[in-house]
Amino acid sequence: MEVAISRARAAGTFPAPNEPSAQQWVEIYRLMFLSRAIDDREILLKRQQKTFFQISAAGHEALQVGAALALKPGYDWFFPYYRDRALCLGLGVTPYDMMLQAVGAANDPASGGRQMPTHWSSRPLHIVSSSSSTATQLLHAVGCAEAGRYFSRHPEAAVKDPGDYREFHNVEFHGDEVVLATVGEGSTSQGEFWEALNTASNQKLPVIFMVEDNGYAISVPVEVNTPGGNISRLVANFPHFHFAEIDGNDPVASLRAFREAAAHCRAGRGPALVHGHCVRLYSHSLSDDDRLYRCAAEREADALCDPIARMRSRLIAEGILTAAEAAQLEHGLVHEAAEAAERALDAPLPTLESITAHVYSEDLDPTRAAFATEQPEFPAEEGGHRAAAHTMADLINSCLRDEMRHDERIVIYGEDVADASRKEALDEVKGKGGVFKLTAGLQTEFGAERVFNTPLAEANIVGRAVGYALRGMKPVVEIQFFDYIWPAMHQIHNELALLRWRSNGTWEAPAVVRVPIGGYLTGGAIYHSQSGESVFTHIPGLRVVFPSNALDANGLLRTAIRCDDPVLFLEHKRLYRETYGRALYPGPEFAIPFGRAKIVRPGSEITLVTYGALVPRALQAAQQAERLHAIDVEILDLRTLNPYDWDAIATSVRRTNRVIVAHEDMLSWGYGAEIAARIADELFDELDAPVRRIGAMDTFVAYQPKLEDAILPQPETILNAIVDLKRY
Ligand SMILES: Cc1ncc(C[n+]2csc(CCOP(=O)(O)OP(=O)(O)O)c2C)c(N)n1
Numbered sequence: 075m076e077v078a079i080s081r082a083r084a085a086g087t088f089p090a091p092n093e094p095s096a097q098q099w100v101e102i103y104r105l106m107f108l109s110r111a112i113d114d115r116e117i118l119l120k121r122q123q124k125t126f127f128q129i130s131a132a133g134h135e136a137l138q139v140g141a142a143l144a145l146k147p148g149y150d151w152f153f154p155y156y157r158d159r160a161l162c163l164g165l166g167v168t169p170y171d172m173m174l175q176a177v178g179a180a181n182d183p184a185s186g187g188r189q190m191p192t193h194w195s196s197r198p199l200h201i202v203s204s205s206s207s208t209a210t211q212l213l214h215a216v217g218c219a220e221a222g223r224y225f226s227r228h229p230e231a232a233v234k235d236p237g238d239y240r241e242f243h244n245v246e247f248h249g250d251e252v253v254l255a256t257v258g259e260g261s262t263s264q265g266e267f268w269e270a271l272n273t274a275s276n277q278k279l280p281v282i283f284m285v286e287d288n289g290y291a292i293s294v295p296v297e298v299n300t301p302g303g304n305i306s307r308l309v310a311n312f313p314h315f316h317f318a319e320i321d322g323n324d325p326v327a328s329l330r331a332f333r334e335a336a337a338h339c340r341a342g343r344g345p346a347l348v349h350g351h352c353v354r355l356y357s358h359s360l361s362d363d364d365r366l367y368r369c370a371a372e373r374e375a376d377a378l379c380d381p382i383a384r385m386r387s388r389l390i391a392e393g394i395l396t397a398a399e400a401a402q403l404e405h406g407l408v409h410e411a412a413e414a415a416e417r418a419l420d421a422p423l424p425t426l427e428s429i430t431a432h433v434y435s436e437d438l439d440p441t442r443a444a445f446a447t448e449q450p451e452f453p454a455e456e457g458g459h460r461a462a463a464h465t466m467a468d469l470i471n472s473c474l475r476d477e478m479r480h481d482e483r484i485v486i487y488g489e490d491v492a493d494a495s496r497k498e499a500l501d502e503v504k505g506k507g508g509v510f511k512l513t514a515g516l517q518t519e520f521g522a523e524r525v526f527n528t529p530l531a532e533a534n535i536v537g538r539a540v541g542y543a544l545r546g547m548k549p550v551v552e553i554q555f556f557d558y559i560w561p562a563m564h565q566i567h568n569e570l571a572l573l574r575w576r577s578n579g580t581w582e583a584p585a586v587v588r589v590p591i592g593g594y595l596t597g598g599a600i601y602h603s604q605s606g607e608s609v610f611t612h613i614p615g616l617r618v619v620f621p622s623n624a625l626d627a628n629g630l631l632r633t634a635i636r637c638d639d640p641v642l643f644l645e646h647k648r649l650y651r652e653t654y655g656r657a658l659y660p661g662p663e664f665a666i667p668f669g670r671a672k673i674v675r676p677g678s679e680i681t682l683v684t685y686g687a688l689v690p691r692a693l694q695a696a697q698q699a700e701r702l703h704a705i706d707v708e709i710l711d712l713r714t715l716n717p718y719d720w721d722a723i724a725t726s727v728r729r730t731n732r733v734i735v736a737h738e739d740m741l742s743w744g745y746g747a748e749i750a751a752r753i754a755d756e757l758f759d760e761l762d763a764p765v766r767r768i769g770a771m772d773t774f775v776a777y778q779p780k781l782e783d784a785i786l787p788q789p790e791t792i793l794n795a796i797v798d799l800k801r802y
């Protein structure tokens with residue numbers, strides 16, 4: 075990819091004195107004007123139906139150019155939003171790159187024709203791919219800053235290891251880099267804004283938040299979003315912050331404010347928030363018409379604040395340019411934008427074959443044999459005694475411990491996962507280590523920089539993981555209960571799983587999200603019993619794992635951690651300490667590839683496809699079917715739900731000609747619907763009976779055990795289905 079860093083940027087940073095030289099004034103004006111010229115050209119193209127969407131930076135140019143020139147592209151890190159054209163021009167994105175995205179060209183460097191215009195991304199410049207979701211990027215910026223700090227304190231963690239995901243991630247850090255995250259004033263209403271400020275403040279992270287306050291969020295004026303109408307007043311009490319509230323129509327005020335903010339951050343004193351008041355000169359986007367909701371007088375007043383017109387007058391008044399020189403410069407820039415557009419319109423479009431590229435890592439396939447280090451090395455002895463079988467909880471804990479020893483890039487965090495946040499307590503107490511104790515002892519062994527508690531905010535947990543992972547670290551985070559994953563859903567669906575595809579393979583976030591799931595708890599009730607795995611298997615880019623026993627949990631978690639894709643690792647709470655499925659410790663290298671089902675009971679008459687807590691229940695049912703009805707059932711434990719082992723299902727169904735798909739989650743629109751549909755479609759000729767499904771009733775799980783028993787599938791439910799299906 076071609077990266078043109080503009081002339082003034084070639085030296086790295088914009089020259090330091092607070093008052094720019096004449097040449098610097100002209101450079102600021104050049105960037106501002108060029109940004110507007112590209113916007114205007116794009117609007118023309120959209121009206122000619124040569125492009126498909128347009129959103130402009132008009133009115134924000136001064137604020138953005140000041141920020142760009144105060145920071146160092148390719149050294150600092152940038153999490154912009156869709157209105158940041160002048161910022162990205164100032165960082166070195168070229169007009170041609172922008173036009174390639176506007177037309178959706180194959181070699182649009184930001185997304186290969188996948189994202190709308192102005193959804194920035196450039197790896198060499200450290201501009202991280204942005205989504206359309208407002209404010210999600212702020213948490214990525216926080217995680218990114220945490221990762222930079224971590225590597226500067228643990229430089230040895232940056233070493234590559236050819237055995238896992240680390241082979242494919244170059245780590246870059248300097249120790250004093252800052253992270254810029256930008257946001258509109260309306261989007262400061264998002265919880266993620268406050269969650270980001272919370273952690274940046276608490277951790278004194280070098281993040282500069284730039285609030286671009288144009289007074290409107292589409293049609294909603296600022297006072298509706300922000301009580302009192304001014305975000306600076308609301309955030310003023312966050313500790314460790316440097317705050318600045320500026321006239322965003324003045325590029326020199328902006329440059330000064332961002333230099334001061336960057337100095338505060340680089341010195342390790344904490345984060346900064348620069349609140350710039352600017353104007354939105356055009357409608358929100360070309361799909362909007364602001365005459366529908368703004369008075370004419372207000373729009374005219376904003377037009378008088380146009381930062382480009384003001385800057386032009388200033389240059390002429392100060393004798394830096396004559397009117398003729400300004401006109402000549404502008405003419406050249408309009409021509410530059412037009413020429414970039416013409417070239418982009420001739421660029422090749424993406425091929426249809428390219429659509430499926432970069433959904434998952436193409437470097438490291440977690441189904442491949444390299445992850446089949448099976449043949450566990452069971453020890454004969456442990457701690458001077460004959461080795462004993464361990465629970466699933468124990469073997470997940472030992473996998474986490476072994477992997478943390480093996481890979482210094484792993485950090486573990488979530489709610490209550492630390493042994494004790496107050497370190498002085500650790501001399502006295504045993505430690506918590508998770509509400510289910512899955513992370514017990516890890517903070518004590520690896521320290522509070524690698525194992526720590528977060529604020530009680532699930533989007534914070536997953537959003538930061540995206541930021542950590544895109545810097546090459548391996549966050550292995552915990553959501554305390556599946557029932558509370560929903561605040562993080564936006565981050566999982568629109569960010570974690572999507573980053574690779576939307577950036578056409580330029581960025582990725584291979585984090586692991588561990589989640590206790592499921593019911594059968596006798597009193598777990600509505601909010602501690604939920605299933606819902608099919609909601610996540612419906613997300614391209616996300617691997618979903620659901621082990622049913624201790625050994626599988628250990629081997630699959632190792633693969634989840636070492637692989638290069640984001641993984642949702644579902645752990646059934648009821649199975650954590652069951653007698654069923656205990657196993658000896660399999661050693662620190664035991665791994666199981668994804669996408670390989672296990673035949674937990676061979677049989678010849680009916681195939682029962684299942685996973686999770688239904689595996690032991692299906693086994694009970696199969697034993698009774700054999701004993702009471704002489705029916706021989708084969709049970710397949712899928713172990714991973716995305717990818718899943720279609721070959722194993724097809725092979726078994728071809729032999730038995732009858733199949734049941736059983737899961738704990740609700741029947742309708744559940745995971746089994748997909749498997750059953752595919753069997754009906756591709757194996758129709760093999761079937762002697764309809765495909766049968768088993769799942770929970772289409773309700774939530776009640777507290778009263780009598781109701782819970784009726785709502786969730788029981789061994790008898792499975793047995794009845796087996797007997798019924800054999801009648802065909
Ligand atoms: C999470 C989310 N909700 C809604 C939208 C639709 N949307 C796009 S931009 C926008 C307004 C944003 O206003 P503001 O943050 O002030 O930024 P501005 O566009 O004014 O620069 C809305 C509601 C979205 N993109 N993401």
Ligand SMILES: [Mg+2]
Binds near residue numbers: 258
């Ligand atoms: Mg706004």
